[in-house]
Amino acid sequence: MNPLKKLAGQTAIYGLPTIVGRLLNYFLVPLYTRVFMPGEYGVVTELYAYIAFLMVILTYGMETTFFRFSKKENLGENVYNTSIISLLFSSFGFIIIAWIFSSSIAGALGYANHTEYIVWFAWVLGLDALSAVPFARLRELNKARRFAVLKSVNVALQIGFNLFFIVLCPWLLKNSSSSFIQNILALFYKPSIGVGYIFISNLIASVITLIMLLPEITGIKLHFDKKLWKEMIKYALPIMVWGMAGIVNETFDRILLKHLVPAADHPMVQLGIYGACYKVAILMTLFIQTFKFAAEPFFFSNAGREDARKIYADVMKYFIMVCAFIFLGVMMYIDIIIKFVGADYRVGAPVIPILLMANLCLGVFYNLSIWYKITDKTMYGAYISVFGAIVTLILNFWLVPVMGYMGAAWATLICYFSIMLVSYILGQKYYYIKYDLKKIGIYVGLALLLYFISLAMNIDSKMLKFSINSIFVLFYLSIAVYLEKDKIKTAMKLS
Numbered sequence: 001m002n003p004l005k006k007l008a009g010q011t012a013i014y015g016l017p018t019i020v021g022r023l024l025n026y027f028l029v030p031l032y033t034r035v036f037m038p039g040e041y042g043v044v045t046e047l048y049a050y051i052a053f054l055m056v057i058l059t060y061g062m063e064t065t066f067f068r069f070s071k072k073e074n075l076g077e078n079v080y081n082t083s084i085i086s087l088l089f090s091s092f093g094f095i096i097i098a099w100i101f102s103s104s105i106a107g108a109l110g111y112a113n114h115t116e117y118i119v120w121f122a123w124v125l126g127l128d129a130l131s132a133v134p135f136a137r138l139r140e141l142n143k144a145r146r147f148a149v150l151k152s153v154n155v156a157l158q159i160g161f162n163l164f165f166i167v168l169c170p171w172l173l174k175n176s177s178s179s180f181i182q183n184i185l186a187l188f189y190k191p192s193i194g195v196g197y198i199f200i201s202n203l204i205a206s207v208i209t210l211i212m213l214l215p216e217i218t219g220i221k222l223h224f225d226k227k228l229w230k231e232m233i234k235y236a237l238p239i240m241v242w243g244m245a246g247i248v249n250e251t252f253d254r255i256l257l258k259h260l261v262p263a264a265d266h267p268m269v270q271l272g273i274y275g276a277c278y279k280v281a282i283l284m285t286l287f288i289q290t291f292k293f294a295a296e297p298f299f300f301s302n303a304g305r306e307d308a309r310k311i312y313a314d315v316m317k318y319f320i321m322v323c324a325f326i327f328l329g330v331m332m333y334i335d336i337i338i339k340f341v342g343a344d345y346r347v348g349a350p351v352i353p354i355l356l357m358a359n360l361c362l363g364v365f366y367n368l369s370i371w372y373k374i375t376d377k378t379m380y381g382a383y384i385s386v387f388g389a390i391v392t393l394i395l396n397f398w399l400v401p402v403m404g405y406m407g408a409a410w411a412t413l414i415c416y417f418s419i420m421l422v423s424y425i426l427g428q429k430y431y432y433i434k435y436d437l438k439k440i441g442i443y444v445g446l447a448l449l450l451y452f453i454s455l456a457m458n459i460d461s462k463m464l465k466f467s468i469n470s471i472f473v474l475f476y477l478s479i480a481v482y483l484e485k486d487k488i489k490t491a492m493k494l495s
Contacts, residue, residue: 028159028162029276029279029340029341030340030341030342031162031163031166031167032044032166032198032276033276033341033342033344033345034342035166036194036195036272037269037272037344038268038269038270038271038272038273038276038344038345039266039268039269039272040194040195040272041195041272041275041276042258042267042268042269042270042271042272042275043111043195043268044195044198044275045254045271045272045274045275045276045278046254046255046258046271047117047121047199049251049252049254049255050109050121050251050255051121051124051125052247052250052251053244053247053248053251053252053255054125055125055128055129056240056243056244056247057240057244058087058090058091058094058125058126058129059087059129059132059240059243060090060233060236060237060239060240061235061236061237061238061239061240061242061243061378062083062086062087062132062133062136062232062236063132063133063136064236064239064373065083065232065235065236065239066079066080066083066133066136066137066140067136067140067300068235068300068373068376069228069231069232069235070140077221078223078225078228079228079232080133080137080220081220081221081222081223081224081225082223082224082225082228082229082232083133083232084130084133084134084217084220085220085222085224086224086229087129087130087132087133088130090129091125091126091127091129091130092126094122094125094126094129095122095123095125095126098118098119098121098122098125099119099122102115102118102119102122103115105118106118110258114196116196117196117199120196120199120200120202120203121199123203123206123207124199124202124203124206127206127207127209127210128206130210130217131206131209131210131213134213134216134217135147135150135151135213137216138150138216150209150212150213153208153209153212154205154206154208154209155205157201157204157205157208157209158201158202158205160201161197161200161201161204161205162197162198162201164201165189165197165200165201166197166198169185169189170191172185173185173189173191235376235378238378238379238381238382239378239381239382241382241385241386242378242381242382242384242385243385244385244389245382245385245386245387245388245389248388248389248392248393249362249385249388249389249391249392249412249415249416249419250362250412252389252392252393252396253274253392253396253400253408253409253411253412254271254274254275254278254408256393256396256397256400256408257270257271257274257400257404257405257408258271260396260397260400260401261400261401261404261405262401265404270404270405271405272345273344273345273347273348273405274348274351274405274408274409276341276342276345276348277341277345277348277349277351277352277355277405278351278355279340279341280330280334280337280338280340280341280349280352281330281352281355281356281359283326283329283330284323284326284327284330284356284359284360284363285359287322287323287326287363288323288359288362288363288366291319291363291366292366295315295366295367299312299370299373299374300373300374303374309431309432309433309434310434312367312370312433313433313434313435313436315367316364316367316368316433316435316440317435317436317439317440319363319364319367320360320363320364320440320443320444321439321440321443321480321484323359323360323363323364324360324443324444324446324447324476325443325447325473325476325477325480326356327353327356327357327360327447327451328447328450328451328472328473328476329473330352330356331352331353331356331451331454332450332451332454332466332469332470332472332473333466333469334349334352335462335465335466336466338352348405350406351405351406351408351409353451354406354409354410354412354413355409355412355413357413358409358412358413358415358416358417359416360444361413361416361417361419361420362416362420364420365416365419365420365423368420368423368424368427369381369423370431371423371426371427371430371431371433372426372427372430372431374431375430375431377430380426380430384419384422384423384426385419387418387419387422388415388416388418388419391411391414391415391418391419392411392412392415395407395410395411395414395415396408396411399411439483442479442483443480446476446479447476450472450475450476453472454468454469454472
């Protein structure tokens with residue numbers, strides 16, 4: 001089977017539950033931004049930024065390490081057993097420590113009156129970290145259906161409990177005159193918890209998902225290979241450093257906003273607006289996330305092929321072609337898409353094109369990362385990401401106090417572009433791949449050109465504007481089809 005077709009199929013299989021789930025989750029954003037004020041939603045944005053950072057620490061590169069070591073002869077089961085036992089001890093150790101020091105942690109974060117947030121999130125983090133390798137195992141064994149079902153159930157549970165606690169319970173409390181219903185509600189629902197029910201919904205979903213993964217976990221042999229674990233950790237720790245630095249690049253702007261925006265400019269309000277508008281870039285984020293699920297095992301499994309480098313070059317080209325199309329599609333219909341967030345949040349719309357291009361650069365960086373993963377030079381990934389983290393921190397401390405969340409958006413774009421460029425330069429030195437830079441430049445350049453033309457036209461009539469923008473989108477697609485016509489003909493002959 002054509003490896004590119006296989007990758008596309010795997011991206012679709014692994015991506016479908018993620019895309020559908022994230023899109024459904026995305027439709028909770030209108031709910032959040034209409035029920036909660038920006039200052040309240042800022043709490044959600046900040047705490048989930050911490051979760052993303054801590055998740056990298058708690059999984060400490062074990063997913064990628066599992067893929068790498070399980071390919072080595074006669075090590076598959078041993079690698080899996082050792083990985084699970086390692087994560088089991090570290091995850092529950094983290095939960096216990098976070099629980100003991102929850103009051104101190106809550107006070108340090110500015111949530112002294114909400115110690116329960118720390119306990120809830122400690123459990124979410126611990127359980128999700130423990131689930132990471134079992135999910136990776138399903139991907140490695142190509143058990144896409146079970147993977148998809150479990151991911152879909154997790155998302156469905158989060159959405160269902162969000163709607164239950166944030167919509168149904170308040171409605172029943174307000175409209176039901178039945179004392180029986182009121183007494184039942186009093187057992188598990190307290191209006192004062194507010195945004196906390198978003199976190200509770202996440203926790204319930206994590207618990208049930210881990211229970212559903214028990215066949216993958218309880219089936220392991222209780223054998224911990226200390227020698228193998230040391231080799232795995234040696235490979236994994238640079239990936240963890242890379243991941244930590246990467247999360248600094250991805251999420252620290254949302255952590256720092258609260259502290260860098262002057263009090264007079266309402267930092268929590270800005271954080272809430274920025275977090276909500278970040279969600280509008282969901283289509284780009286979704287595509288990159290689903291691509292990552294399929295790409296990592298795909299890259300490793302094809303590393304031994306004679307035409308591996310050509311395959312990687314083609315993957316990069318098509319990846320950028322799709323990302324540029326997503327950017328154009330979102331921005332051509334942004335007047336409609338922005339209405340998904342509440343009216344109080346729409347002032348943040350100017351950050352959306354910046355964040356879309358930033359995520360495109362991040363996706364390219366993920367593609368480029370294959371060179372140091374398959375050559376076992378993971379330390380270079382750590383160096384690059386640390387460099388990016390330094391750029392992120394410097395730019396945020398410089399720009400956010402002056403520009404607010406717009407400064408955070410520009411810092412994100414500059415950071416991702418920088419690490420993408422550095423990774424490309426080093427990759428060409430240590431693992432040369434002849435990328436089709438001409439076509440890549442055409443796709444990105446055309447998408448940006450059409451966007452700026454649309455912006456400059458400044459048409460008042462919504463109908464006329466959408467009609468012209470739709471023509472721009474079709475024009476981009478026609479150019480892409482024309483440039484790839486030979487590949488399309490070849491693919492059709494092979495199918």
